Amino acid sequence: xxxxxIKESEINHRWFLIDAENKTLGRMSTEIAKILMGKNKVTYxxxxxxxxxxxxxxxxxxxxxxxxxxxxxxxSHSGYIGNLKETNLNELxxxxxxxxxxxxxxxxxxxxxxxxxxxxxxxVYANAQHPHDSQKPETIKK
Numbered sequence: 001x002x003x004x005x006i007k008e009s010e011i012n013h014r015w016f017l018i019d020a021e022n023k024t025l026g027r028m029s030t031e032i033a034k035i036l037m038g039k040n041k042v043t044y045x046x047x048x049x050x051x052x053x054x055x056x057x058x059x060x061x062x063x064x065x066x067x068x069x070x071x072x073x074x075x076s077h078s079g080y081i082g083n084l085k086e087t088n089l090n091e092l093x094x095x096x097x098x099x100x101x102x103x104x105x106x107x108x109x110x111x112x113x114x115x116x117x118x119x120x121x122x123x124v125y126a127n128a129q130h131p132h133d134s135q136k137p138e139t140i141k142k
Contacts (some may be wrong), residue, residue, distance in 0.1 A: 006050060013121065015053040017130075020063040024053035025104055031055070031142065036118045038063045042082035049114055053121035055137050060097035060126045064089070070107075074103065098124035 016035060020028060034040050038050035064072075071088040092100055101124050107117035123132060 006045060006048060008048070008074050011048070011050055013052050014137040015055060017055045017057065017139045019058055019128075019139075020101065021058040022063050023142075025064055026064050026140065028062070029101065029104040029108060030107050031140075032122065034122040036109060036122060037106070047114070049117055051121065052117055053135065053137075054123070055130055055132050055135075056098075056101055056122070056124045057128050057130055058126075059101050059124050061092065062097070062101065066080065069093070097126045 032054050038044050069090045070106045074087045076085045
């Protein structure tokens with residue numbers, strides 16, 4: 001049996017719309033990562049960007065389990081000595097709710113050029129409005 005390889009010209013990126021209201025962050029992020037990588041397609045190849053685009057709305061209404069609002073911490077370091085900044089999930093949800101989903105999905109993608117390219121097709125919005133009607137996104141209900 002011969003292995004078929006998909007060509008760059010044969011790739012068709014579709015767009016999906018996901019409403020994050022009352023959805024658990026981790027379970028939703030894994031599904032988004034699968035769509036961005038193209039693992040939900042028959043033509044999946046790990047070395048080709050075959051995934052689709054995802055638009056997420058209502059990011060500020062995402063659900064978290066346990067005591068993550070107080071306990072979960074996000075760290076950033078500038079590279080200078082003593083310049084470690086930490087923010088808990090509650091503060092991040094108040095200021096930038098879309099960044100919580102973005103970071104969750106980013107850490108599930110490959111850590112290389114291909115993963116960064118996949119992440120450009122993820123659009124996250126805190127409210128229900130989005131400017132991507134021209135992509136004709138298909139709504140995913142799960």
